[in-house]
Amino acid sequence: MxxxxxxxxxxxxxxxxxxxxxxxxxxxxxxxxxxxxxxxxxxxxxxxxxxxxxxxxxxxxxxxxxxxxxxxxxxxxxxxxxxxxxxxxxxDFWGGETTDYGFPLKLTMLLFLATEVATFGGGFVYYFFIRAGAWENLPAIVAEGDVLSTLVIANTLVLIASSITMHYAHHALLSGDRTRFVRLLGATLGLGIVFLGGQVYEYYEFIVHYGFGLTDGAYGSAFYGLTGLHGLHVALGAVLLSIVFVRALYGHYSAERHVSISTVSMYWHFVDVVWVFLVVVLYGGAIL
The missing domain is CATH 1.10.287 (Helix Hairpins)
Known part of the structure; x- marks a missing residue:
């Protein structure tokens, strides 16, 4: 074909x-x-x-x-x-975007995200096991409830905002508003980078100021394993957003040709949902 x-x-x-x-x-x-x-x-x-x-x-x-x-x-x-x-x-960067053939192309991303659900699911199963049976000698930052900090909440709001801008960027493209599409896509990329910076700073605060590291018990391994895995996914999403943003500046997308935007949007919404679940279970659940 x-x-x-x-x-x-x-x-x-x-x-x-x-x-x-x-x-x-x-x-x-x-x-x-x-x-x-x-x-x-x-x-x-x-x-x-x-x-x-x-x-x-x-x-x-x-x-x-x-x-x-x-x-x-x-x-x-x-x-x-x-x-x-x-x-x-x-x-084929300079050739533009291929025609959107609908569900078959999106099915590929859906199947990929299904494997990602399985990957994160394995990490959450590990966390639930230690939550039920090995929940003692918690690090001070967890025992005192400081793990759910203002920085974490702010970072969560940033990522949620990026999902909103991504949605409306795609909507603007389908509506033929290219200027709004490019601006919102750039805003999504910027918010994603801010989130990654916030997560790096969070790790710095936890490790340097609180002495909470990867080897601090079962919770430490679960915390850094899951949040680190999610951070890698956000970083990959930022790479994909950078590629489609540059292509958008060259006018490669339209209401009829938006395969890359559709698939990247699905991926970005997925990592946002996973993060909200992480905050509720890993941060909020740790202090309950």
Missing amino acids: SVETDDGHGHGDGHHLPAVEDWPKGFGEASWWPFIAALGGSGFYVGVALFVLGRGSEPIINPVIGPAVFVLSTVAFLTGLYGWLYHAFIV
Whole structure:
């Protein structure tokens, strides 16, 4: 299947959808980059498990194997992610946006978000287990109720505001108001960066001023594991927003051609909802 760009110029026999004009050649509409990224991501857990098996007074395996698997998995994950993002968002940057084919393209993002729900779900299951059975010797910041600080609340409002601006940016594009679309998209990106800065500052406050770190009990591992994972997702979302914002400045999107905006919007709303759930469960639930 091939699609012409706005200017009607294709590559060779036609312009293929950027997500499928991909490696390996000759496989039609198949793309292996997401599978490589998924393989690397799953290797993180394997590496951690092997690392645990290699520790202790009587290690089961060589202690070097776990870190080696983790490093190789990181390389595979970053390689797959680079190939995926490059071919989906960057390789045909100057050609404009492909036609929106509706649900099939959005289904891909929905399936990806389903895997993300499973990933975060595993972290929350761990938290609920320690909340029920290992809830003692809490760090002072949690025991005193300071974990739910004004900074956390302000950062939450910033992220919620970014979801609102993203929604209305997409709505403005569909309405043909390009100027409002670009401004709101830029505001969304700015708010996302502010949120990341707030989270870094929050970590600084918790670690330096309160002495609350990753190794402070089961709650510390759950807290930094879940909030850190979410922060990585927000950072990825900021990268995607940066790409579509620059493309928006070049006029690549319209009411008929907005595939990237639709999928990035779905992803951004997802990370916002996850954060609200994190605040309620991880911050609010810790002090109850």
